[in-house]
Amino acid sequence: MNEPLKEKEQLMEQLIEDYDKNLNNQIISISSIYIILSIGWNFIFRWFNLPFSRADISVLILIFIVLSIIYLIFRFNRTSTKLNTHIVLLSVVFVIISLYFGSGYSEAWSYFLLIPIITSLYGKPFLSIFYSGLGLLSMVFVRTGFPDNSSYIIDTIDISNRILLYIVVATFSYLLLSKLNMLYNKQVNTVIHSMETTLEQVVQSFIVAMEAKDLYTFGHSERVSQYAVALARQLPQYQHERKLKHLRLSGLLHDIGKINMPEDLLTKSSSLTNKEYEIIKTHTSLGAQMVEKVEGLKGLKNGVLYHHERWDGSGYPTGSKKETIPLEARILAVADAFDAMTSTRAYRNELSVKEAFRRLEKGMGTQFDPNLKDAIEAAKPEFLKIYSESHDPLDEFEKLTDFL
Incomplete structure (x- = not known):
């Protein structure tokens, strides 16, 4: 399934389930309050012998007992929301039929109009059509099957008019349903957009904090994310924009663990000692722990944790090898290495693009996934474009000025 659609559907399902759960409780509560009031004022009418x-x-007491039982079931028995919805709608039909018999027949028929209105509140076509139809059949059945004891004479024309009115109300209720679905979609799109914007802001804040410690690596995270996306576009597994956005965020945060690294190690101009190198290696595990603690970034853990693993198993932190290394981490390993080789660091000058590609090819099957060889070749024009744009001296000066 298309990844954006899948994520949207999952969020939609969660919102609808929460909405249905609240609506179920509200319908039972409101119905119970109405019945209690009905019992109360009818007692008063009887007490004072008022003809109202x-x-x-x-x-009415029977209806209240049934609603109370349903309320207790919802409260103490963890049934599914879908089952609860059917229980509520069946109870609505039961209550309406009971009110018809318990409230004086002819004048109570209009209660049946509540059925399509209530079912439309759930925003589901099947529920609306099924229970509206059940309500219509119930209205016709109780009227034709149980003669009216009142003096008001009802003929077939009166019955047909009631059916017509019921259908009109059901139709407008269905329109209400379609409006609810539009609101659902709008809410889901708003939530997704808000989440993406917030995550982007969080990621950018992390990058600013990280790259402030080492100006030699300024822009490294952005370039790695661009190289990774350019490479991923050549793979069948990354033909969905949502997955590319996910990979881009992984690229931006792949070195986030370096926030906890001593600044003198990050900017050291000579080779690191074995002890110092072991400290630097912990940035992958630290970074993975950091993104795990941020809601919405947990899915980036694989890229952050495994991007220094090697195809032959000699990488860190876990020594994973071949396909046991997540694909996004294998992509990031290529992007990270290419940018590192073509960038000036405190301890060495940058390599040429040609030499960087040569070393990538040399590392196939040892450091890098050999299955990415063709994708790297196809992505070369995009790599060259990214390199050229990111190494424009004037552009770099403007970015640095903005950063400072």
């Missing part, structure tokens, strides 16, 4: 109601209090 023909309701059967025993029927």
